[in-house]
Amino acid sequence: xxxxxxxxxxxxxxxxxxxxxxxxxNRLSMWLRTNQExxxxxxxxxxxxxxRYFTSYQVRLIFEYLGEP
Numbered sequence: 001x002x003x004x005x006x007x008x009x010x011x012x013x014x015x016x017x018x019x020x021x022x023x024x025x026n027r028l029s030m031w032l033r034t035n036q037e038x039x040x041x042x043x044x045x046x047x048x049x050x051x052r053y054f055t056s057y058q059v060r061l062i063f064e065y066l067g068e069p
Contacts, residue, residue, distance in 0.1 A: 001014060001063070001068050003056055003063065004056055004059065005053055005055055005059065006053065006059055007053045007054075008025060008028070008052055008053065008054065009021060009024075009025065011054060011059070011062070011069070012024035012025045012027065012028040014069035015027070015028055015031075015066070015069040016028070029049075031066060032062070035065055035066070037065065038061060038062065038065035038066070041061045041065070042061060042062075045057055045058050045061060
């Protein structure tokens, strides 16, 4: 996948294409919060849980810690 800004919905469905949108969002959120190193890096990047998209830099971090979808 290309490193670019993604909405949370886009990225969640890329990681979990065979589940509902809400299940994919919940799954991605759980992965982000339970990976403490990733979570800390996201927070340092300015991430807020209420934002609706990930910046290119945040996507790069997610791919680094979780692998590409």
